Amino acid sequence: MIRPFGINEFLFILFAVQWTLALSVVAFTGGAVGGLLIALARVSKVAPLRYAALGFIRLFQGTPLLMQLFLVFFGLNIFGVGINPWLAAAIALTLHASVFLGEIWRGCIQAVPVGQSEASWALGLRYYDRMKSIVLPQAAKIAVAPTVGFLVQLIKGTSLASIIGFVEMTRAGQIINNATFDPFTVFGLVAALYFILCWPLSILARRMERRFAVATRR
Numbered sequence: 001m002i003r004p005f006g007i008n009e010f011l012f013i014l015f016a017v018q019w020t021l022a023l024s025v026v027a028f029t030g031g032a033v034g035g036l037l038i039a040l041a042r043v044s045k046v047a048p049l050r051y052a053a054l055g056f057i058r059l060f061q062g063t064p065l066l067m068q069l070f071l072v073f074f075g076l077n078i079f080g081v082g083i084n085p086w087l088a089a090a091i092a093l094t095l096h097a098s099v100f101l102g103e104i105w106r107g108c109i110q111a112v113p114v115g116q117s118e119a120s121w122a123l124g125l126r127y128y129d130r131m132k133s134i135v136l137p138q139a140a141k142i143a144v145a146p147t148v149g150f151l152v153q154l155i156k157g158t159s160l161a162s163i164i165g166f167v168e169m170t171r172a173g174q175i176i177n178n179a180t181f182d183p184f185t186v187f188g189l190v191a192a193l194y195f196i197l198c199w200p201l202s203i204l205a206r207r208m209e210r211r212f213a214v215a216t217r218r
Contacts, residue, residue: 005180013189016172020197023158023168026090028151031097038102040131043109053102060099066160068092073164089161093154100150108143109135145209152198152205159194169193 041053073088162171
């Protein structure tokens with residue numbers, strides 16, 4: 001039976017915001033750890049590490065995120081490993097974030113002037129101390145704006161988790177739309193909520209980018 005869109009339907013969609021945010025936080029946090037490892041492997045002098053990281057990147061950048069969600073969720077179930085939509089979405093999005101953050105941060109590490117590393121070698125600093133005290137702090141300043149920009153894309157990318165049954169904002173909108181048959185209201189609300197989440201981050205990314213540009217000119 002079709003029912004009108006009311007306060008309960010609105011609250012159901014609004015309640016799903018927490019799951020969109022939770023999935024985004026988990027994926028970004030796990031992706032940050034994996035991305036740092038990938039970035040360090042990409043700039044390593046050990047060839048097998050570089051090639052392994054490059055192969056991992058090519059695999060995930062060359063396939064759609066939707067297919068990655070399918071492979072994690074349905075693939076593991078085929079092999080008898082039971083997995084729920086929440087865990088499958090978290091794993092797939094974490095791997096996705098690891099690859100893209102790894103490439104972003106690799107570029108930022110390589111953007112640090114080579115003379116900085118050469119000076120640290122001259123001072124006798126070991127690799128760990130050189131990266132921790134010299135290279136990574138400078139790369140982090142460069143990485144802030146593109147990292148925040150990627151976080152915006154990651155939040156929007158969580159909407160694809162709806163296809164495997166995870167009830168975040170998009171899936172909640174689909175459920176309510178099936179009950180109310182009012183797509184303009186339902187998906188207009190969902191779009192507005194995504195905008196409210198992403199717009200402040202987009203502004204933050206632009207401000208960080210301008211601040212870094214001003215700092216480098218001084």
